[in-house]
Amino acid sequence: MRLTPATWLIFLLLTSGCAQSKPAAAASATAGEDKPVTPTPATPTQVVAPAVDANRAFQYVKEIVAIGPRPPGSSGHKKEESYIKNHLKGDAVENDTFSAKTPAGKFALNNIIAKYPGAKDCIYVVGSHYETNYPLKNYVGANDGGSTSGLQLELANHLRGKKHEGCSVWLVWFDGEEAFDKWSPTDSLYGSKHLSEKWKSEGTAKKIKALILLDMIGDADLGIDRDDNSDQKLLNTIYDAASQLGYQSHFYARELAIEDDHLPFKNVGVPVADLIDYDYGYNNAFHHTSEDTLDKLSPKSLQIVGDVVLNTLQRLDAQ
Ligand code: ZN
Secondary structure (H helix, E strand, O other): OEEOOOHHHHHHHHHOOOOOOOOOOOOOOOOOOOOOOOOOOOOOOOOOOOOOOHHHHHHHHHHHHHOOOOOOOOHHHHHHHHHHHHOOOOOEEEEEEEEEEEOOEEEEEEEEEEEEOEOOOOEEEEEEEOOOOOOOOOOOOHHHHHHHHHHHHHHHHHHOOOOEOOOEEEEEEEOOOOOOOOOOOOOOOHHHHHHHHHHHHHOOHHHEEEEEEEEOOOEOOOOEEEEOOOOHHHHHHHHHHHHHOOOHHHEEEEEEOEEOOOHHHHOOOOOEEEEEOOOOOHHHOOOOOOOOOHHHEOHHHHHHHHHHHHHHHHHHHHO
16 A cells, blocks of 8 residues: 555654654645544444454464465465465355456466355445565565454454344455555556456445455554545544544544555445554554564554454444
8 A cells, every 4th residue: 555645745744753653633634625524423322342352363463474475476375365265264255366467477366255144235345455565575564464364364253153134244355455566556456456346347336335444453553544535434433433442542643645455446436444554663664664573563453443343334234
């Protein structure tokens, strides 16, 4: 993923202060535009979030990271695919396999989809990319690729075998999010572009009521950014969930515009939200470096995001 170019200056300004500090108030990344709607305070509801098992989620992340680098075309990538599917045994799992033409050549990529059926003819998608950055060497992507892939396996544990009165929930592990050479409209988001087009042509896209994307949310110093490219109403519902659970201080202290796997789905009319903590280490020093390792992550961060996602799905059903 990357920041929309105009956002870079704001990001650098915001992150050039003292280490670990975060701006207390949101700063608009796009000058001259109307500010998005302020999040509404949480209202008391009957909704109760099942708590995800933070240690189990972290164990998944640990085992995925232990595979080593997992870029497309590598043995690590194959191992991770098997690891994910082995933990989804008995679930309705689909592979969306396709060939991608990239600046580094042709690659067979595969989005993994696990479907948990609901009573209604509508769908919520929770997704994140599972591959690690192709050009980087000695890079295990603990946060970027690892944290969300593991957390989604834990979410599967909570969705499996339950009767969902509302929409179906589909978990997607996207392939090929990262650029193979340099991020551009053509060299990025391979898996999400492919799947969004497929779901558009099949008529699936219009049944998707919300797509929540997770990226880099394992950071022990968790601060989810408010993404200007996301659906503001959906972001507010997520904030309400976070507030109910007492996690609101981890949400939306900063506003950025993020280009990530949610955008291809936004382009086919799906309401999308990207939950991402772009501030990873001092001046984002751990992002896309060999410093993106397990010791920077915290089980608690996985739990916060996991619980908020599950609570949000319940809220969406109640809307
Ligand atoms: Zn990345």
